[in-house]
Amino acid sequence: xxxxxxxxxxxxxxxxxxxxxxxxxxxxxxxxxxxxxxxxxxxxxxxxxxxxxxxxxxxxxxxxxxxxxxxxxxxxxxxxxxxxxxxxxxxxxxxxxxxxxxxxxxxxxxxxxxxxxxxxxxxxxxxxxxxxxxxxxxx
Amino acid sequence: xxxxxxxxxxxxxxxxxxxxxxxxxxxxxxxxxxxxxxxxxxxxxxxxxxxxxxxxxxxxxxxxxxxxxxxxxxxxxxxxxxxxxxxxxxxxxxxxxxxxxxxxxxxxxxxxxxxxxxxx
Numbered sequence: 428x429x430x431x432x433x434x435x436x437x438x439x440x441x442x443x444x445x446x447x448x449x450x451x452x453x454x455x456x457x458x459x460x461x462x463x464x465x466x467x468x469x470x471x472x473x474x475x476x477x478x479x480x481x482x483x484x485x486x487x488x489x490x491x492x493x494x495x496x497x498x499x500x501x502x503x504x505x506x507x508x509x510x511x512x513x514x515x516x517x518x519x520x521x522x523x524x525x526x527x528x529x530x531x532x533x534x535x536x537x538x539x540x541x542x543x544x545x546x547x548x549x550x551x552x553x554x555x556x557x558x559x560x561x562x563x564x565x566x
Numbered sequence: 567x568x569x570x571x572x573x574x575x576x577x578x579x580x581x582x583x584x585x586x587x588x589x590x591x592x593x594x595x596x597x598x599x600x601x602x603x604x605x606x607x608x609x610x611x612x613x614x615x616x617x618x619x620x621x622x623x624x625x626x627x628x629x630x631x632x633x634x635x636x637x638x639x640x641x642x643x644x645x646x647x648x649x650x651x652x653x654x655x656x657x658x659x660x661x662x663x664x665x666x667x668x669x670x671x672x673x674x675x676x677x678x679x680x681x682x683x684x685x686x
Contacts, residue, residue, distance in 0.1 A: 435607055457583045458635075458640060458644055459640065461631075461632065461635060462635040462640040462643075465632060465635050465636040466635075466636070468636065469577050470636070470637075471636065472653065473633070475629070478632055478633060479569075480621065489630075494628070498624070500584075502611070504584060505586060505587050505590045505591075506590040506591070509662075509664045512670070518648060518651070518677050520644075521644060521645050521648060521677075521680075521684070524640065524641065524644045524645070525641050525645075527640075527685070528640045528641035528644075529641070530637065531622050532639075532640055534639045534640065534641050536641055537686060538686075539683045539686035540580075540641060540683060540685075540686065542680075542683045543645070543679075543680040543681060543682065543683030543684030543686075544678070544680065544684065546676050546677070546679045546683060547645075547648075547676070547678030547680035547681065547684070548680075549671075549680075550673040550674065550675070550676030550677035550678075550679075550680060551673065551677065552671050552673075553670075553672055553673035553676065557583050564568070
């Protein structure tokens with residue numbers, strides 16, 4: 428029936444949007460702190476113990492704390508929304524990450540990468556227009 | 567070394583995400599976000615076999631990412647992890663029985679094309 432099909436394509440609930448936003452922000456901030464911390468530590472070798480030891484660097488620790496927030500919000504989001512919806516929508520963090528890398532880490536972002544950002548944004552927008560959950564719903 | 571870390575990162579992320587989705591779906595939707603209720607839900611989730619496998623895979627993914635950002639720019643390392651979308655969407659369709667329509671496939675395709683440009 429057309430009515431059922433329309434219900435499935437209704438806009439994404441506010442709770443889903445809020446958790447998607449929290450997931451994106453905590454992911455970008457966490458990655459930025461983690462990268463800055465690892466860059467400050469320099470070459471620590473390939474030993475697992477050295478990697479565990481790096482967790483005690485203040486910036487790495489802040490990054491890890493933010494990534495824990497990211498994990499929890501992501502898990503909550505996955506409890507009601509499809510993985511194939513959640514993963515691409517939260518991919519907007521790749522765009523924000525490029526800006527964070529340019530602004531906070533002074534990384535050179537080439538024109539090709541900015542083209543990539545536009546493509547990612549287009550993809551995210553397209554996926555965001557689909558139903559957040561399709562499992563257990565009428566066809 | 568850089569590409570080996572990327573490969574480990576993608577494989578571990580895929581296993582982690584798919585198993586986490588299976589585990590959280592088995593647990594059911596979280597409605598109550600008061601601290602006590604969240605703690606209780608976390609306790610139940612922590613005993614879920616899927617979530618345990620997912621957590622181990624995510625730990626491998628995390629440490630390989632940590633090492634990767636120490637030898638490569640963040641604007642390379644983070645978008646590269648998006649290559650996991652291909653196996654994840656396939657698993658979402660086949661294993662999780664999600665309805666992945668043409669818009670999601672196109673969206674994932676655009677994201678991946680973007681990731682290719684980002685890595686240039």
